[in-house]
Amino acid sequence: MRKIIFDTDPGQDDAIAILAALGSPELDVLGIVAVAGNVPLHLASTNARRIAELAGRADIPVYAGAERPFLRPLVTAEHVHGETGLDGPDLPPPANPLREGHGVDFIIDTVRAHEPKSVTIAALGPLTNVALALLKAPDLAERLAGIVLMGGAYFEVGNVTPTAEFNVYVDPEAAASVFASGVDITVLPLDVTHQMHSTPARIEAFGKIGNRSGTAVAAMLSFSEVYDLQKFGWEGAPLHDPCVTAFLVKPEMFEGRRVNIEVETGSALTRGMTVVDYWGVTERAKNAFFVRSGDAGAFYALLVERVARLP
Secondary structure (H helix, E strand, C coil): CEEEEEEECCCHHHHHHHHHHHCCCCEEEEEEEECCCCCCHHHHHHHHHHHHHHCCCCCCCEEECCCCCCCCCCCCCHHHHCCCCCCCCCCCCCCCCCCCCEHHHHHHHHHHHCCCCCEEEEECCCCHHHHHHHHHCCCHHHHCCEEEEECCCCCCCCCCCCCCCHHHHHCHHHHHHHHCCCCCEEEECHHHHCCCEECHHHHHHHHCCCCHHHHHHHHHHHHHHHHHHHHHCCCCEECCCHHHHHHHHCHHHEEEEEECEEECCCCCCCCCCEEECCCCCCCCCCCEEEEEEECHHHHHHHHHHHHCCCC
């Protein structure tokens, strides 16, 4: 069983990623740490608890992490996710309080408490908490099994600016620090997530499960897809963060290659761009596995099957 810590800014797609993980016997979710991103920290930390309780897992510790990026004002995405970040389903307020202490300290303490190379960080939002943990505790770079993150893009360029993906754009300095850390990093970028279209039939499949989690997922997708359908004009909106869970459970579903990735922090036009040396034209060291494609049919079948295991 693979031990993971979610670092997240829920977000409907974050919620689905967490729910699918909680329905996966291959994964042991040690905790959830909220970060400011899609919504401010107080909403992200509330939503993380709502998701855990929806899945019947109120026992999972939820911590609040960083409330702002390293150097820049926070950029949020309520225009995509709604005022709460989880608009769509009618979920009750969380019954359980946040755990005491800072989420970054939880990451550090938890990784140190387990055997080296046994804990993976599943990062679904801006990388502020992850970067802070690695800077505060440099030994984590050797102790972590790896970081599997949704973020960045290359061939699909950007979704918040012409050149930048949202998670990296919100805190590019943190992302640059993480990519320079030496940790084994796997990147699920827009290049693969834009292949995972939530078609009407795929959304309906969640609703047909008949449990409360499936009903909530269908409502989340029905809400969040409106913005992307208007933006892209595709048959279904892309589904981003659950690609992280799917990769953790069935990496054979995806294809990619090891590359060098650097993050642009200086340019006004390309702030947050992930510069991917996909063709190996530089001598920069390869620091990440970049996923470029995946099987959308198998991806949605896996998500439905795992959400079906929940209440």
